[in-house]
Amino acid sequence: MGHIQISIDLLVSPAKVWEEMRHIDRHVNWMNDAVSITFLSATSEGIGTSFRCLTKVGPLKTQDVMTITHWEEEKTMGVEHVGLIKGRGIFSITGHGDESTITWREELTFPWWALGPVGSFFAAPILTLIWKKNLKNLKAIVEVR
Numbered sequence: 001m002g003h004i005q006i007s008i009d010l011l012v013s014p015a016k017v018w019e020e021m022r023h024i025d026r027h028v029n030w031m032n033d034a035v036s037i038t039f040l041s042a043t044s045e046g047i048g049t050s051f052r053c054l055t056k057v058g059p060l061k062t063q064d065v066m067t068i069t070h071w072e073e074e075k076t077m078g079v080e081h082v083g084l085i086k087g088r089g090i091f092s093i094t095g096h097g098d099e100s101t102i103t104w105r106e107e108l109t110f111p112w113w114a115l116g117p118v119g120s121f122f123a124a125p126i127l128t129l130i131w132k133k134n135l136k137n138l139k140a141i142v143e144v145r
Contacts, residue, residue: 004128007103008135012142014093014100018074020142021091021102024051030137033057033130040065047071052083057130085110102138104131 010017020026022045028034035054043049050067062084070078070090078090087108094101110123 003105003107004124004131005103005105006128006132006135007101008132008139010095010100010102010139010142011098012100013098014074014095017093017100017102017138017142020138021077021093022073024049024068027053030141031134032137033134035061045071050082057126081108102135104135106131 020030024044025037025039028037033055035056037054038052040050040052041048045068047068047070050065053064053066055062055064064081064085065083066079066081068077069080069088070076074093076090076092078088081087081089085108087106089104089106089108092103092105094103106127108123108127
């Protein structure tokens with residue numbers, strides 16, 4: 001599918017952004033495509049944490065299985081998608097004082113039955129729009145607190 005990368009500026013410190021981001025189970029509060037999250041590991045944060053996310057885009061649903069691969073407090077959270085949809089994603093937080101930027105990068109591979117590269121080509125603009133809205137939702141949550 002190639003890379004999708006989006007960013008948003010926030011009027012809060014990286015620490016405040018991280019305080020919301022670190023709670024993986026809360027991602028359903030700001031990710032419109034994440035319906036529910038169920039932890040598969042004994043941990044709920046940090047490298048090695050794994051979880052299943054029921055993901056819904058329009059009429060399509062999938063159980064997205066992810067494992068945390070990067071975890072640097074107030075800086076990065078990365079996942080490997082290990083379910084039917086494969087790939088890697090990472091959230092990066094930069095900034096200082098009461099300003100920060102969060103950047104979300106994903107590289108996903110769709111299975112053959114989802115038309116593989118062709119499905120990826122058509123999914124990219126749709127996912128970009130959804131994920132931009134997700135970051136706006138996150139911004140609204142962290143800037144209110």
